[in-house]
Amino acid sequence: MSAVLLLAACGSDEAEQPAEQEQAVSSDESTEETTDETVEEGSEEEIEEEKEIVEETAAEPFEPLYEINEANWSVTPISDAPENVVLLTIDDAPDQHAVEMAQKLHDANAQAIFFVNGHFLDTPEEEEMLKEIHELGFPIGNHTYSHPNLRDIPEEEQREEIVSLSDRVEEIIGERPKFFRAPFGANTDFTEALAKEEGMVLMNWTYGYDWEANYQDAAALADIMVNTEYLSNGANLLMHDRSWTNEALTDIVEGLRAKDYTIVDPKTIKGYEEN
Numbered sequence: 001m002s003a004v005l006l007l008a009a010c011g012s013d014e015a016e017q018p019a020e021q022e023q024a025v026s027s028d029e030s031t032e033e034t035t036d037e038t039v040e041e042g043s044e045e046e047i048e049e050e051k052e053i054v055e056e057t058a059a060e061p062f063e064p065l066y067e068i069n070e071a072n073w074s075v076t077p078i079s080d081a082p083e084n085v086v087l088l089t090i091d092d093a094p095d096q097h098a099v100e101m102a103q104k105l106h107d108a109n110a111q112a113i114f115f116v117n118g119h120f121l122d123t124p125e126e127e128e129m130l131k132e133i134h135e136l137g138f139p140i141g142n143h144t145y146s147h148p149n150l151r152d153i154p155e156e157e158q159r160e161e162i163v164s165l166s167d168r169v170e171e172i173i174g175e176r177p178k179f180f181r182a183p184f185g186a187n188t189d190f191t192e193a194l195a196k197e198e199g200m201v202l203m204n205w206t207y208g209y210d211w212e213a214n215y216q217d218a219a220a221l222a223d224i225m226v227n228t229e230y231l232s233n234g235a236n237l238l239m240h241d242r243s244w245t246n247e248a249l250t251d252i253v254e255g256l257r258a259k260d261y262t263i264v265d266p267k268t269i270k271g272y273e274e275n
Contacts, residue, residue, distance in 0.1 A: 064270035066234075073204040074234035075264055083233045085264040086256055088112035089205065090239050091143055091181065094129035095120050097246040102133045104246075110253045111265045113203070114138050115181050118145030118165045127172050134173045139266045141179035142166055142200060150182050155190045162194055178272050179203045201271040206230060208238025210245045218247035226255030 065081040068074075075087045090101060093114045105112055114133050120126055134140055144150070144161040145168070153161070166176045180195035181203045195202050207230040209215040215224055221244055225237065239245045239252075256263065266272060 064273070065268040066264060067270035068201060068203060068236075069234070070202060073206055073236050074232075075236060075269070076234055078270065081268075082262060084260055085233065085262045086231070086235045086237055087264050087266065087269075088237050088239070088253075089115060089141070089181070089203070090241060090245075091115045092117060092147070092241045093120065094126060094133060095241040097243060098241045099129050099132050101241070101246050101249055102136045102138055104249050105138070105253070106136045108250065108253050110263045111267075112138060112263075113141045113179050113266045115141035115143035115179070115203075116165070116169065116177075117143050117147050118168050119147070121168055121172065130169070130172050139179065139272070140169055140173065140175075140177050141181055141203065142169070142177035142195075142198075143181050144183055147183045149184055149186050150188055150191050151186045155188075158188065158191050159194060162191065163198065166198060166200075176200075179266070181205075201269060204236070205238035206234075206236045208240075210240050210242055210248075216242070216244050218244050218251070221245060222248040222251035222255060225252045226259065231256075231259070231261075 064078055066075045066077055066085070069076045075085060077083050077085075088105070088110065090098065090112055093116045098114060102112075102114065116130060121130060130140070142162060142165050145165040146161065148157075148161060150158050150161065162180065170176045176198070177200055179202075180191075180198070180200040182191060185204050187202070187204075192202055207228060209224050209228075210221055215221045225231075225239075225248070239249075253263065
């Protein structure tokens with residue numbers, strides 16, 4: 001189990017105009033005054049009516065359906081939300097296949113978090129890839145700028161890795177990441193506190209396989225992701241921007257649904273709307 005949780009290989013694939021209104025002026029002065037008063041009073045009434053409509057039709061405050069259990073990184077229902085859900089996450093985006101993966105998930109009406117690295121956002125083409133993923137409706141997560149093991153670098157470098165990427169993402173899509181995942185799952189006390197300070201939900205995973213040699217094949221990967229003993233309510237599935245994962249993705253989604261699992265929308269997780 002520990003190998004499943006902690007050993008993620010994260011390299012590339014082999015690689016109004018404003019309208020003007022004129023008011024007719026009556027030659028009868030009293031009529032003019034009456035008209036002006038009527039307009040003024042009517043305007044005030046309309047404003048009050050609009051206020052009442054806004055108040056009555058305002059959306060209810062956001063109530064999250066799920067939260068991340070930091071003891072095992074599963075997705076836990078809040079109150080009476082359904083339990084038989086799984087969360088899909090994709091790391092190391094947008095390398096080569098992330099946009100195609102996002103399109104497949106969008107077509108399947110399946111949500112996921114795309115965790116991005118700064119070294120995949122160096123060119124205008126890569127910026128456009130991130131924009132496409134975001135415009136398809138997928139939340140963007142922070143996976144550090146250059147993908148180091150955060151336990152191996154000083155705290156100020158840890159800060160730079162995290163904050164500089166959030167700055168870069170905001171520069172491109174206009175909003176900062178809402179989730180944080182450390183490379184290799186290797187958090188430190190400092191990065192955990194910093195992620196929360198930056199308004200990100202801390203994220204890890206419960207299982208994943210696509211970096212292992214035996215599962216760098218679409219059929220084998222789809223099979224293990226759906227039939228592993230670790231698949232259970234609230235499972236947090238780790239995948240990567242890889243060719244074999246891209247090829248397996250539709251089968252994984254269909255396989256999970258065939259087992260009566262619902263793919264949870266990350267936007268319903270506690271902390272997302274708060275940040």
